[in-house]
Amino acid sequence: MKQKTTVNIRETAKRTIRLESAAIGSLEQFINDDFEQTVELIAHCQGRVVMTGIGKSAIIAQKIVATLNSTGTPALFMHAADAIHGDLGMITPEDVVICISKSGESPEIKVLVPLVNNLGNTLVAIVGKPDSYLARSAHFVLNTFVTQEACPNNLAPTSSTTAQMVMGDALAVCLMELRGFTAEDFAKFHPGGTLGKKLYLKVADLSRLHQVPKVMLDSTLRTVIVEISSKMLGVTGVVNEAGGLEGIITDGDLRRMLEKNMDASGVKAADIMSRNPKTIQHDELAVNALELMREYDITQLLVMKGDQYHGIIHLHDLIREGII
Template structure:
């Protein structure tokens, strides 16, 4: 393939984004009573939202299904062509049907719509042609009309599918608010990957993977060095005689002590430690530990169970789990 020097790639890309952004902005005027009733209908549904479509609209439908499922609204995808060859069997009486089509006049849609209506299910249309067969036959209409496709030939579905996707997101977000869907609820459906870990992984899950290095106020320098080395975290907690946290000693504290050329014969942990160390409770989310480390420009936190020292969470733990 020859290099094209006669086109401005950056200008074309920017124009594409401008056209699609304008189309999304224009959707605001289509948020009407039908949209509000669609949200209420789906929210009251005791079944699933069955999303169907053909061509590029079908692919957008799959994404909408994924978003609804992950945010607490049960949904499933049914390809319009497959529906009339047996997949209609997945529809239950209590389901709501969302049919997506740019033209609203595709042959498959014209076959499918009367079949769905014969079942008695409520039908929501998402289309860019409000005079189409789909729009006129549906119970409710989500208007995704666009002025033009970003495609230079005004043919390839680009702006129209972007509008469908955005309208689907608007629908999903309204349902999130309707149901009071929280971050804790979100975590239940996203246990895998980095996102899931940010939502459910606790400090305790990470700190218990290590020993909890500790010395006491009167511990010798040798014992301090052994504790820091054995823990392999570059740090140890310092406890008083009642096992209450008094301070922290890092390998940096040791280096600074040696740089002062002070005699080390009678040095104890209390002479080296930093008082008032940064701590975090064991039931906190690991991502909160990361935020504290960033805020204070440190690489570890001492972990407490109420007031009892139980271990250390290190920046490397968060890196290893993909939290960063």
């Protein structure tokens, strides 16, 4: 049985991060004409990007496919080993094929590359050895050479796979900017989960779930209390005869009034309301409502549609939807 060696865990982790950071930093020198032409090629491609690889590189290829698809570039993954057993059929004449490999010499890659070239598709290599079989056979080469793996034996793909992933991200981001891909476009591909909701959920989507608490300027205290209680939002808007917003009354305003021992018999809504309440337009993103609530340390906003009072959005609405 091998004797256990003493390991400085923190130092090992820091060394790993330093080595992989250096690998990423060195990629800048490899952003050349081939990279630029690859971006232009994909941007004007009428088909899809077909990513392929073997081993750890295949896993990186799948991640890049996911990134491209979510940022507006249609892509799919084809495992290099499965390609020669029927999956080549997924490649159409308009597709761009990108093959990822550290060595560029894997047996599966050597079998696949001539088959792709025979199909007539443009082949792009993301490869760590620019003099390899894959690099020599590709139309464009994106160099991901690293001087050292983070693995202490310099064997397990670590720095090299990190470099591959970053090169894929660089492609995706360049394509996004070239196409003018916006946050609204991103939301179309991410409708689920918190991220999607932050990008598409509007204030009106939440405020419409509630009744609209509303009283007139001359409404009695009893009317105000009943309105706040029945609508169960802890607040009501105060409007004039034309329907314009004049102010807001919260249950806190009611408590403060009672603490002053006022004669409540003649109190009207106008006497206890707060003027110039914080508002938000109904077509704003819900996440913007959250930012306003945080800025002013409040739990609700009055929702407006143009200059008309339209309802309430409450902090609880945002919590329920997972915006927070």
